[in-house]
Amino acid sequence: MTNLKNFNDMYANLAESAYNNRPNPFTQEQLNDKQKDNLNEGKAVLFDFSKDAYDRDENLTKGGINLPNDGKVYLQPDKTVTKQVTNTIQTPRPNGGYNTEKVTSTFETNLSQDKFTGFNSYFVTDNSSINESKETYFVTRGSDSYESLHDLQTDWIRNNGTFTLFDSYIPQAKVATKAMNARVAELPDGAVMNVTGHSLGTMVSIQAVANLPAGDINKIGRVVLFQGPDARSSIEKMSAQARKNIETLEAQGKIDYYVNPFDIVSMLNRNKKGVDEIGNVHYLMPISGTSTFQMDAPCGSSHDFGQYQFNKDGSIKEANVKDNPEIFEAGIRVSRLIDETLEQVTKAAPKLGSQTLTTILGLLGSAATRNPISAIVAAANGYLTYEQAKKIYDDFSKKYNGIIADTAKQMKRNDKISNLKNQISRSSGGQKVKLRAELAGAVSEEAKSYGREYEELVKNCQQETEDEIDRLVQAVFEGAHGLAFRLPYYEVDAMIQSFQKDNLWDNSQAEDNLKIAKKYKEKLDKFSDALKNVSNNIQSYDGQAGKSLFNEKPKTVLQPWDLHF
CATH class of the missing domain: 1.20.120 (Four Helix Bundle (Hemerythrin (Met), subunit A))
Structure with a gap:
């Protein structure tokens, strides 16, 4: 895990703060006692992104410059209610198939959190009072690491997986739409609600905005999303109003995606024939060429915030086609590789059926494990042999790492040419x-x-x-x-x-x-x-x-x- 080097972009700051173990976390698990008490008493909690901050491992993020409202935002409280839900849990059998068990659980839930679906969001404003706010932000958290069966079932299978394979209207987005609608109703005249999120948070955000009532759309400010897949195909499967909402925001130039060309999550569904990507797509200029799975790299994986660079004015540094064509070519190649791999899995195991879901998750998630081939075989639940799984994994890894290596080599060559020109002028x-x-x-x-x-x-x-x-x-x-x-x-x-x-x-x-x-x-x-x-x-x-x-x-x-x- 690596953090932003500085807090220069408010949307990136908020998207990062939705996660645990970050420099300014909004999460209930990491708020201090005073912050929790304030929220419990119905008071907003101040966060100042103009100041330096540390995560729990003492990694420093420098305070930001040129921030709206001088970097100050207020995390708003939410009323908690208790409800009972019946959850169907499936556990794999050793010889194939699943054991199904229905479990009734009691959850604390509210507008911002829903443990049954795994949804987590945060509503922050530019004033401690919502009634006096002008700029507000609805921030959605991305996937939690699957350290428990609950996390695996909620974030990864029901949301990430169904979106990836079926372009589904995912459960967290349905909850988010209700939460957004309720927050829009609280806004005073003249105020807008901006929307942001990272990874799974982008899928939830864009689908939730699409399904807002028509009257809410003029209250939406900007939708700024980080390192998420394109969602056009899923929006096209929704209602005419959902499609119209997105088209309205696009026409107003309000939707922006920031993607890393080396990141398989960013590149999912991009460059597909017949599919026009949603919004304005900005290619990040990453610090280094790393894969989605290189969590221990010095600046983190291509999916993390540590790869972001910033210009002198504080804006996020982007690649441009004229000076960095290799960055855009890498994105095209990675997006095509994802499609080829999905086809390869289907071809290798035509009877996989619903198990395709867990197989793909195993493929993408297993690269960070010690025994990736075994993880894929286990995910396929007997529908793929070890040899088939190894071939799929080896082909994917070789091509994926090859794309990154080719592009990194090109980036170094660009620097070399620039340095040689400078040396020649002095020799x-x-x-x-x-x-x-x-x-x-x-x-x-x-x-x-x-x-x-x-x-x-x-x-x-x-x-x-x-x-x-x-x-x-x-x-x-x-x-x-x-x-x-x-x-x-x-x-x-x-x-x-x-x-x-x-x-x-x-x-x-x-x-x-x-x-x-x-x-x-x-x-x-x-x-x-x-x-x-x-x-x-x-x-x-x-x-x-x-x-x-x-x-x-x-x-x-x-x-x-x-x-x-």
């Missing part, structure tokens, strides 16, 4: 020639990588644009024909004629774009080979002639960020 004579030879070799490798990345990004960018147009055309069609009871069908068809896909999407132009991308890649490959030859023989070249090579960049007739359709 002379034979040292300068030697450095130029080294630079030529590095640029040669860079050119080949850039050509591959460029072609991949053009394909992906073009596909995303086509998906967005498909969704627009469908929305216009449904909306227009909803008026058919007032107008003849031929009038409706005439009205939407200009919104037909053939008028918005040029297939021949799209094909030309791909041809240009491929041709550009081929030119870069040739340039790379020529530059490599220069690198090997540079000392026989005139110094000035060699220097001119580095001042000339291969010209491109098309950039992924300048595509036209």
Whole structure:
């Protein structure tokens, strides 16, 4: 576990504080006695993110800058009630199948917590009094580690698992919708409720917002989500109002996802053909290339907050397509690998049925265990042999780690080229020639990588644009024909004629774009080979002639960020 290096982003701060063992935890387990007493007495508790804070292991997070309300927020109390629920618990039998037992339990629950579903949330405001608040925040916690059967059943199987495999409207989201609706009702005129969460908290948040009553949506400020999968497919399976709510917030630019391209949770459901991702997707510029399972890495796994970097103004540092194409290519490759692995599991065990759920959880969660293959076999409950499980796991691990290694190598090469240019500007004579030879070799490798990345990004960018147009055309069609009871069908068809896909999407132009991308890649490959030859023989070249090579960049007739359709 690694924390944010500083508290410069309020949404990231709140999402992190929803967890235990963090520098400013909101969790009941880690509030001090005075804080608990205040909440029990109906008083709000102050948290100041402008100040330094430590977690329980004495890891420091520096106070934030440029924060709203000078970094101060107030955790609001909640009324607790007691209720009884009957829970069905399944335990695996040694020889296959499950023993099913119904257990009636008594839980303390309220708007913010529901132990039966595993839901945990926190409502914080910019004023100790809700009635005097302008900015409020609904914060949802992600998954708890599955240290108990209850945690495994709630967070991992009923919520993470059913979302991953079936795009389900998950139990925690249903509870969250009720909680959000109740909190919106408390807001004074002019106040808004922002929504944030991390990991499972993003799935809960976006589905809960989607299912709010239409009248609540104008009270939603921003929805800022960290390292969660795209949820478009699950929203599409919900009501027309749910889809409209999300489309309204998207049109207002209010939904933002921050994803790490190396993180399998972030990359789930992304870059799928025919699915337009929800909101504005920001690719984090991670400190280092780590997998989702490398919890003990110096800056943590790719799923944790320790990988976040910040700009001088305090904003989260993002990758951009122009300067960091390798980051975006890595995300595309990881998302495709997830889909390939899910297909591989289904193909290996077509009779797996409902056991696919626990098998996938075993696959993704077992990488951090000492015996991952055995964990997958146990999760499959006899439907996969050890050899099948080993092949699936080995294939996934090899490709996944290969993607991270390739990208880390490219990131280091970028730094190397920058350093070599600086050294050349300060050197002379034979040292300068030697450095130029080294630079030529590095640029040669860079050119080949850039050509591959460029072609991949053009394909992906073009596909995303086509998906967005498909969704627009469908929305216009449904909306227009909803008026058919007032107008003849031929009038409706005439009205939407200009919104037909053939008028918005040029297939021949799209094909030309791909041809240009491929041709550009081929030119870069040739340039790379020529530059490599220069690198090997540079000392026989005139110094000035060699220097001119580095001042000339291969010209491109098309950039992924300048595509036209």
